[in-house]
Amino acid sequence: MPNDNESPRDLEHELANSEAKTRAAQHLLKRAAEELEDLVEADCGEEQKNQASQAAERFRRAASL
Helix, strand or coil: CCCCCCCCHHHHHHHHHHHHHHHHHHHHHHHHHHHHHHHCCCCCCCCHHHHHHHHHHHHHHCCCC
């Protein structure tokens, strides 16, 4: 958490780190959605496929925020 004594350079560095963490989390969510859909295409019942597809869509929406 920033305080009043941090320099602009420190704040820029902290912002860049936060942005990198956000991009990494978005990438992981997208990858999880893809892997979930790949698994579902295998031997799953229709209800499980629907639930997994809905979860994958939620991951993609979360990744796009």
